[in-house]
Amino acid sequence: MKSPILTYASLGLATCFAMNVGFAGASAHNHSHAVNLAVKDEGGNKSSPLLYGIMFEEMDRSGDGGIHGQLLQNNGFQGKSLGMTAYKSVGDVDISQDHSKPVSKAITSSLQVAVPKNATKFVGFANTGYKGVPVKQAKYKSSFYMKGNYSGTVTLQLVGSHSGTIYADHNLTVKSSDSKFTPFETSFQSKASPDGENEWRLTFDGSKVAGNSLNFGLVQLFPPTFHDRENGLRDDLATVIDKVKPKFLRFPGGNNLEGVKIDSRWKWNTTIGPVVDRPGREADWGYPNTDALGLDEYMQWCEDMGMAPLLGVWAGKSYGGILSGEELEPYVQDTLNELEYLLGDSTTTHYGRLRAKNGRTEPWKLNYVEIGNEDQLTGGCDTYPERFNQFYKAIHDHYPHITIVVSNADPSCLPSQLPKNVILDVHFYLKDDQIVDKFNQWDNQPRNQSVMVGEYGCRNTTQATGVYWSYMRGSCSEAVYMIGLERNSDIVKMAAYAPLLAHREYISWSPTLYGFDSRPDSITPSTSYYVQKMFATNKGDTVLPVSSSTGFGPLYWVATKTDSKYYVKLANYGSVSKKVDVSVPGTEKGKLEMLSGPEYHGNTPMNVKIETITMDVSDANGKYTIHMEPWAVAVLAVS
Ligand SMILES: *[C@@H]1O[C@H](CO)[C@@H](O)[C@H](O)[C@H]1NC(C)=O
Ligand SMILES: *[C@@H]1O[C@H](CO)[C@@H](O)[C@H](O)[C@H]1NC(C)=O
Ligand SMILES: *[C@@H]1O[C@H](CO)[C@@H](O)[C@H](O)[C@H]1NC(C)=O
Ligand SMILES: *[C@@H]1O[C@H](CO)[C@@H](O)[C@H](O)[C@H]1NC(C)=O
Ligand SMILES: *[C@@H]1O[C@H](CO)[C@@H](O)[C@H](O)[C@H]1NC(C)=O
Ligand SMILES: *[C@@H]1O[C@H](CO)[C@@H](O)[C@H](O)[C@H]1NC(C)=O
Ligand SMILES: *[C@@H]1O[C@H](CO)[C@@H](O)[C@H](O)[C@H]1NC(C)=O
Ligand SMILES: *[C@@H]1O[C@H](CO)[C@@H](O)[C@H](O)[C@H]1NC(C)=O
8 A cells, every 4th residue: 555645745635634633833835724622521322333334235245256155156056057167178178067966965067087098187167256266375274175097196186277377386295086075185385476366276197097077066265364263264354354343344235135036135145164065046136146255254244253143034025026925924933943943952942953053062152133124115115014023022032132124214115113222224325415415314314213324435426337437426425424334333333435345347236335357356345345444443332422612513513532632533525715713621642643645536447545534642631633634524633
């Protein structure tokens, strides 16, 4: 990443805010609208400890090819749409998908490598990953299943697809037979590739198979994983989101929960146990899911990042049909089975035992369940009240500790009498000005109804799937809205920007919080990422009253505190810079985090121009002067 100071200089922008923090110095800026803010130390409301979290669903290759560690694409030939995608032959062989040799009940085909009679060299196949395999200086784990008579060396390599450069070269000795698939697993060190155009290769001694064939299945390649988990998350992509310190994870969707048809919905019990027993599915965002990132992996992700899981359960609505009434009852029971799998005792309950067998003895912690997804849409409205009540009753009767989230907040799609203590889920994707118009959305709501803004984000387009990147003005509009959320976080319990991340070669919806591709250092946090991080990592447990010399707009603010630590958040949604004099009695030092850049600039791959700058603030005697550039977002954290 570039130095932010250089970036601003090269853009010809002043960086005077950096020099003026902490003392009311002179400034060349036109601050005709200086604002005074006086933070009071008493009289505030409690703020939800879970306010800032994340939403994840498999889309834009966010999971397979994304945060899930496994790097090879189409590794189990799951779904119906991929064919031979990502496979290449190495040497003079014929490769094809072989339905006559399933690896397991779930992985219903394998790759046949047919070797000609005159073969003498090492031959085999390559997998090119998700438009390339990211190859770093790191230890990789790799595994595959093999069927066919072979005894000898198998060579695994990470190779530049065009350059032919070999970054990793590893031999293992195997013995496989044609009576069954045998699993092999190994690990090896790799050197770093300068680009993303790499592939994983498996070759074997062709002379030993001349005139015959071998079959391979469920090939896997993992870089180091987050917290070193088996079948874990990609360490580099997980670390980026871990830095936000999100407080909850809503999963597995989103549309991807629902299914294009009833039968292709996300099914919890096909996402557990050994990966070779997971069939995957043709999913909602136009490509198959392997479900290697399954229910237990999601729960592990939550545990490793200290997030509260918010589990979405399928509640009868798919895009190809809706079930309700009697027909829905088996699915209600299926959800109870899922909850028993997560929460049941590992010896006395059927599904709790299954969880233990799959490697997790301790029950997971689960306190939030959402019934469905966006049931006010796509034909779900009429039946949702009844469907909601069916699920609510079953879950609440068995697990009264679980807080239920309602999938929408449209009164015409909800039961006339909602149970107490449920949370209503509101989603929106809007243009920047429209988001700012919602600043006071929660100010005058009844204080006895909790809400969650389960998905939101600025989209500067009317096109359904516009492709572009977050930009400073849009991210500032999100900050304005989040200030509104935080001011109302007595009733706004949770909020999540969405979507979370995208592989930039497979975007069907943008922007996302961060993006990446196969190249080194391709991980690109958006300007919105920095807003999320600044807000989530600087939040007090109590919202404080602030007296001000002007009303809200174009400058917006909120103050919170935990014990003697105070946080003042500011967003300048306007084209004129602002001088802001903030008083926070009893404080003297801390830091100022500042995100600022030109209105329509953002971060694009390999080009991070705008990121948070942190400055120390000291000897302030409770008074701070902050210069807010147009569209800037800032957090003052002092004690
Ligand atoms: C300062 O900005 C205000 C508002 O944009 C404008 O009316 C005023 O003329 C400016 N003053 C100077 C000295 O530039
Ligand atoms: C094997 O024979 C085929 C057909 O005659 C020929 O095209 C190919 O180059 C030969 N391969 C090797 C490794 O000799
Ligand atoms: C593989 O080896 C077994 C045991 O030696 C033998 O029975 C079988 O015919 C061999 N298969 C092929 C295709 O050569
Ligand atoms: C792997 O085995 C092949 C065949 O025996 C050999 O040519 C090659 O040098 C070996 N590679 C490594 C890295 O040991
Ligand atoms: C998953 O649960 C459904 C419904 O209870 C059941 O019909 C199906 O056989 C289960 N599948 C697996 C793989 O256990
Ligand atoms: C909230 O309070 C209002 C006014 O007392 C009442 O009409 C409404 O039913 C309450 N809502 C909930 C969810 O308790
Ligand atoms: C926002 O939308 C407008 C109108 O479509 C377009 O001209 C502009 O380039 C967009 N800006 C960004 C940052 O995407
Ligand atoms: C606390 O909540 C009340 C009721 O909505 C509201 O009037 C007041 O402004 C809130 N106080 C703060 C500091 O946000």
